[in-house]
Amino acid sequence: VNKKIVTLLTDFGLTDSYVAEMKAVILSICPNVTIIDISHVIAEYNIRMGAYLLARSVEYFPLGTIHVAVVDPGVGGPRKPILVETNKGFLVGPDNGLLMLAAEKQGIKHVYKIENKKYMLPKISETFHGRDIFAPTAAYLALGIPPQEFGKEVFDYVKPSFSEPKIQKNKIFGEIIHIDHFGNLVTNIKPELLYEKKVEYGSHLKIALGKRKPVKTVFLRTYSEAPQGKILVMVGSGDFIEISANLANAAKLLNAKIGMKIILIL
Amino acid sequence: VNKKIVTLLTDFGLTDSYVAEMKAVILSICPNVTIIDISHVIAEYNIRMGAYLLARSVEYFPLGTIHVAVVDPGVGGPRKPILVETNKGFLVGPDNGLLMLAAEKQGIKHVYKIENKKYMLPKISETFHGRDIFAPTAAYLALGIPPQEFGKEVFDYVKPSFSEPKIQKNKIFGEIIHIDHFGNLVTNIKPELLYEKKVEYGSHLKIALGKRKPVKTVFLRTYSEAPQGKILVMVGSGDFIEISANLANAAKLLNAKIGMKIILIL
Amino acid sequence: VNKKIVTLLTDFGLTDSYVAEMKAVILSICPNVTIIDISHVIAEYNIRMGAYLLARSVEYFPLGTIHVAVVDPGVGGPRKPILVETNKGFLVGPDNGLLMLAAEKQGIKHVYKIENKKYMLPKISETFHGRDIFAPTAAYLALGIPPQEFGKEVFDYVKPSFSEPKIQKNKIFGEIIHIDHFGNLVTNIKPELLYEKKVEYGSHLKIALGKRKPVKTVFLRTYSEAPQGKILVMVGSGDFIEISANLANAAKLLNAKIGMKIILIL
Numbered sequence: 001v002n003k004k005i006v007t008l009l010t011d012f013g014l015t016d017s018y019v020a021e022m023k024a025v026i027l028s029i030c031p032n033v034t035i036i037d038i039s040h041v042i043a044e045y046n047i048r049m050g051a052y053l054l055a056r057s058v059e060y061f062p063l064g065t066i067h068v069a070v071v072d073p074g075v076g077g078p079r080k081p082i083l084v085e086t087n088k089g090f091l092v093g094p095d096n097g098l099l100m101l102a103a104e105k106q107g108i109k110h111v112y113k114i115e116n117k118k119y120m121l122p123k124i125s126e127t128f129h130g131r132d133i134f135a136p137t138a139a140y141l142a143l144g145i146p147p148q149e150f151g152k153e154v155f156d157y158v159k160p161s162f163s164e165p166k167i168q169k170n171k172i173f174g175e176i177i178h179i180d181h182f183g184n185l186v187t188n189i190k191p192e193l194l195y196e197k198k199v200e201y202g203s204h205l206k207i208a209l210g211k212r213k214p215v216k217t218v219f220l221r222t223y224s225e226a227p228q229g230k231i232l233v234m235v236g237s238g239d240f241i242e243i244s245a246n247l248a249n250a251a252k253l254l255n256a257k258i259g260m261k262i263i264l265i266l
Numbered sequence: 267v268n269k270k271i272v273t274l275l276t277d278f279g280l281t282d283s284y285v286a287e288m289k290a291v292i293l294s295i296c297p298n299v300t301i302i303d304i305s306h307v308i309a310e311y312n313i314r315m316g317a318y319l320l321a322r323s324v325e326y327f328p329l330g331t332i333h334v335a336v337v338d339p340g341v342g343g344p345r346k347p348i349l350v351e352t353n354k355g356f357l358v359g360p361d362n363g364l365l366m367l368a369a370e371k372q373g374i375k376h377v378y379k380i381e382n383k384k385y386m387l388p389k390i391s392e393t394f395h396g397r398d399i400f401a402p403t404a405a406y407l408a409l410g411i412p413p414q415e416f417g418k419e420v421f422d423y424v425k426p427s428f429s430e431p432k433i434q435k436n437k438i439f440g441e442i443i444h445i446d447h448f449g450n451l452v453t454n455i456k457p458e459l460l461y462e463k464k465v466e467y468g469s470h471l472k473i474a475l476g477k478r479k480p481v482k483t484v485f486l487r488t489y490s491e492a493p494q495g496k497i498l499v500m501v502g503s504g505d506f507i508e509i510s511a512n513l514a515n516a517a518k519l520l521n522a523k524i525g526m527k528i529i530l531i532l
Numbered sequence: 533v534n535k536k537i538v539t540l541l542t543d544f545g546l547t548d549s550y551v552a553e554m555k556a557v558i559l560s561i562c563p564n565v566t567i568i569d570i571s572h573v574i575a576e577y578n579i580r581m582g583a584y585l586l587a588r589s590v591e592y593f594p595l596g597t598i599h600v601a602v603v604d605p606g607v608g609g610p611r612k613p614i615l616v617e618t619n620k621g622f623l624v625g626p627d628n629g630l631l632m633l634a635a636e637k638q639g640i641k642h643v644y645k646i647e648n649k650k651y652m653l654p655k656i657s658e659t660f661h662g663r664d665i666f667a668p669t670a671a672y673l674a675l676g677i678p679p680q681e682f683g684k685e686v687f688d689y690v691k692p693s694f695s696e697p698k699i700q701k702n703k704i705f706g707e708i709i710h711i712d713h714f715g716n717l718v719t720n721i722k723p724e725l726l727y728e729k730k731v732e733y734g735s736h737l738k739i740a741l742g743k744r745k746p747v748k749t750v751f752l753r754t755y756s757e758a759p760q761g762k763i764l765v766m767v768g769s770g771d772f773i774e775i776s777a778n779l780a781n782a783a784k785l786l787n788a789k790i791g792m793k794i795i796l797i798l
Binding site: 278 | 546597
Binding site for chain 3: 002003005007009014034036037038039040041042053054056057060061062065180181182221222223224225234235236237247
């Protein structure tokens with residue numbers, strides 16, 4: 001049988017030993033596991049960014065993968081630690097919506113509250129449940145402990161109310177949910193919304209960021225079809241509409257930020 | 267038998283191929299090993315920060331783990347490469363104090379000078395002993411070569427003289443030894459010092475940074491017990507007193523730097 | 533038999549899930565593989581920097597290692613995806629010169645165009661061939677699929693025309709090809725050029741950056757032989773001449789940038 005994979009996604013950054021301590025705990029409990037980092041540079045406390053990156057990456061991992069995600073502004077407070085059993089594997093983390101985009105994509109089977117101290121570190125800090133609760137949970141799942149052993153099934157978990165795009169006549173109102181390393185603006189708009197409106201590669205359209213004046217642009221297949229430095233609209237690799245620039249940083253060119261409203265005028 | 271774990275902690279940063287070259291050397295000598303990064307973003311030449319992060323993380327790794335740490339401003343000069351055998355595993359790196367907080371925590375059995383060229387790369391550069399000496403040492407240890415094969419036992423290794431907190435009446439004088447990704451100020455003050463003075467969760471106290479005016483604050487169990495953006499004092503996940511802020515960056519709020527003196531006024 | 537090693541070098545940065553998606557694809561196809569990151573912080577679209585770091589690190593990996601490198605400004609355009617079989621292993625990436633310094637160092641046996649859709653993801657995005665083409669190629673190579681199965685042999689691949697140093701009397705004209713985390717300036721000048729001119733450790737020489745006035749310096753064995761904060765010339769760990777400073781950042785001291793011309797005046 002193949003080694004189980006455990007993935008980690010956090011807002012812990014790369015300077016501290018926090019991520020290494022989680023890995024140490026996992027390997028101490030279940031040595032025969034492959035640990036893969038998804039990202040540790042989620043913007044601090046930015047649950048939506050974490051949820052987006054988790055949801056887009058889970059589909060590429062093998063069946064049975066255990067995903068641990070910790071963007072946890074409420075650590076030590078009343079929020080529950082949870083464990084989601086999906087049709088494809090497991091998701092472990094705080095009950096604040098972080099896991100739910102990925103969980104819905106995979107198909108939710110059961111959600112459990114993590115409360116059995118047998119599967120936690122003996123000493124639980126108030127500030128680092130990633131190491132003391134979530135890492136051991138992942139490791140014991142990898143060992144084959146059934147999910148219902150960790151605590152009782154719950155139904156009152158947080159369903160995230162992330163904004164959804166709206167259509168009015170020839171306008172699609174969306175939001176920038178992520179800006180990647182290259183400055184590409186990832187929106188919450190699925191390409192199907194454009195296809196329904198008969199937008200095709202080569203179609204001209206306008207984009208408006210926040211309350212700014214609309215800018216003319218084109219819907220293209222890939223970066224290099226636009227002149228160097230020019231803004232284009234395309235389908236990103238996460239299957240959302242992205243605003244990009246050929247060999248340039250669209251976020252800088254447009255002075256865009258995560259969370260900004262965006263209107264596509266077709 | 268389980269695969270040996272080798273950990274790496276350096277100030278090499280994440281841009282260059284230095285860390286990858288160390289991993290390549292280790293895997294070339296001992297393919298059956300799991301390599302875990304603790305941190306490669308130790309502030310350049312900052313031995314104390316490296317020593318703190320190494321010491322706090324080693325306790326979570328399994329027995330027998332081999333830790334390689336390279337924060338090495340004296341590379342190529344007269345400082346010795348050393349190998350420490352502890353009660354829990356091995357520590358490998360330069361003889362400048364970097365390894366010694368972790369070594370003392372684990373219990374030192376023997377310290378050896380690394381001098382047997384049989385266990386180094388054939389060509390040793392003047393500037394990259396991480397790849398040419400320390401990585402092969404770790405790999406040969408993982409293969410089972412006994413530590414005394416690498417060189418003679420030494421007793422004149424560097425014992426770091428990191429500052430210790432002092433108590434005068436109702437004041438504890440300490441130092442900021444680390445600032446984490448979230449802006450939490452990690453001090454060198456153990457929580458026991460507060461407990462001895464009958465400080466309890468909810469107790470009010472003042473903190474003074476450097477020569478600045480004292481600021482009123484509270485000793486709390488976790489971030490979310492403080493109002494948003496407010497400074498609090500708590501026990502950090504590394505079991506030292508930390509100065510934090512709820513959903514905010516204490517280092518920015520207080521304009522704090524690593525190495526600053528701090529006074530807790532109880 | 534030992535597990536195959538797959539290495540990854542990209543300009544994708546560390547914030548996004550792009551690298552994790554590549555790893556997920558590799559592990560889904562070939563679970564029994566060790567994945568090592570060389571660097572994901574190559575300056576965006578900087579093929580030369582990527583080529584330098586790839587070429588210097590490949591020699592430390594075991595025979596048979598499969599290296600995937602993606603610095604790919606032309607993704608989705610007409611540039612070919614290629615696979616290079618060398619005397620030491622395989623290199624996979626875009627046909628833009630990125631792989632060729634490493635390939636020449638290892639000895640090129642054959643170059644193949646990657647075109648067999650059987651060994652790609654079923655859905656190929658226009659912008660992320662790292663995940664959809666190069667990662668599966670590496671995984672199928674690790675499974676033992678012979679390289680000629682991926683596509684036809686090609687001979688018109690891009691040979692990079694990176695600048696070479698020139699010698700005129702007592703001057704060596706070179707270029708800064710990389711600046712590392714510590715601010716060391718890596719030049720394209722091999723130490724042999726200095727040895728041929730009878731430059732020895734301790735020899736005095738001048739360096740001129742761009743069109744600036746020459747600065748006096750010394751050729752030394754290691755950093756610590758120079759006074760603290762002073763510029764020196766030495767042989768770097770990648771076996772090129774580097775301009776460094778003892779316990780200081782030479783790039784900041786000299787206000788140097790990648791791509792600058794440099795003259796060594798012997």
